[in-house]
Amino acid sequence: MACIDRSPCEICKTAFSVTPWDSDEERKRKEDGPPCWSCRPEIYPENEEAVEIYSHCSGQWICGAGGVVDINMGTVLQVMDVFGVEDKKGCLMSVKIMAQEQLRKWREE
Incomplete structure (x- = not known):
């Protein structure tokens, strides 16, 4: 499946992982991980x-x-x-x- 910008899930997860170079604001935004709930509907x-x-x-x-x-x-x-x-x-x-x-x-x- 793909994220909001159509990136594959693994790319999105990597983009939302915290790095030592992130600012405090960036770390706070990433702390909950990627916004999968807005990207992927529930699949039975x-x-x-x-x-x-x-x-x-x-x-x-x-x-x-x-x-x-x-x-x-x-x-x-x-x-x-x-x-x-x-x-x-x-x-x-x-x-x-x-x-x-x-x-x-x-x-x-």
Whole structure:
């Protein structure tokens, strides 16, 4: 998953670790760690696999003359194979729902 600025979690965690060079103000800001609560929604255990697959495919969009059309399902299927997803149909439907929600948000902008 990614932080507010779309950095991978490990980069964000590193950025929020206190260093000897930090000012007092900077140390105070970092003392609670990264703001994951504002970055990552709560993910129910039954959705973790689909969210992981979506996160790996979230840059694989099919574009047409009018803009983004859909997520590349071929890529989704390949990533599911790489990660050994057993319930491919259920995972595919969940990824499709996430992609459609993203498309809806983009169209509202």
